[in-house]
Amino acid sequence: QVQLVESGGGLVQAGGSLRLSCAASGPTISSFAMGWFRQAPGKEREFVATISWGGGMTYYAHSVKGRFTISRDIAKNTVYLQMNSLQSEDTAEYFCAAARVPHGTIWQYDYNYWGQGTQVTVSS
Numbered sequence: 001q002v003q004l005v006e007s008g009g010g011l012v013q014a015g016g017s018l019r020l021s022c023a024a025s026g027p028t029i030s031s032f033a034m035g036w037f038r039q040a041p042g043k044e045r046e047f048v049a050t051i052s053w054g055g056g057m058t059y060y061a062h063s064v065k066g067r068f069t070i071s072r073d074i075a076k077n078t079v080y081l082q083m084n085s086l087q088s089e090d091t092a093e094y095f096c097a098a099a100r101v102p103h104g105t106i107w108q109y110d111y112n113y114w115g116q117g118t119q120v121t122v123s124s
Contacts, residue, residue: 002026002113004096009118012086020081022096022115033099034072034079035111038092050104059104088124093117
């Protein structure tokens with residue numbers, strides 16, 4: 001059973017940056033694709049970014065492409081989401097997830113494990 005714990009959220013001004021971390025415990029996540037999703041109040045959870053199990057492939061939602069970067073440190077069993085040029089529209093609860101597929105995936109139903117989330121609030 002993989003357990004995922006997100007951290008790094010907080011309050012930031014528009015234009016600022018945050019780096020989210022997702023630490024995994026239990027089995028290594030080296031054979032899992034990883035993803036970040038977010039859910040704003042009153043909205044459905046949406047895809048943000050994904051990375052393949054080797055880290056060689058990444059894919060982003062159009063709304064964050066060029067501003068966010070997903071990466072993984074296999075030795076630390078941790079996945080990161082670097083968020084730059086934050087906007088008020090980025091305010092949401094951010095979740096990381098692990099999928100037993102080799103390539104990244106945007107589909108929530110592909111993910112087997114989910115973290116509890118970390119709140120990101122961007123003030124304008």
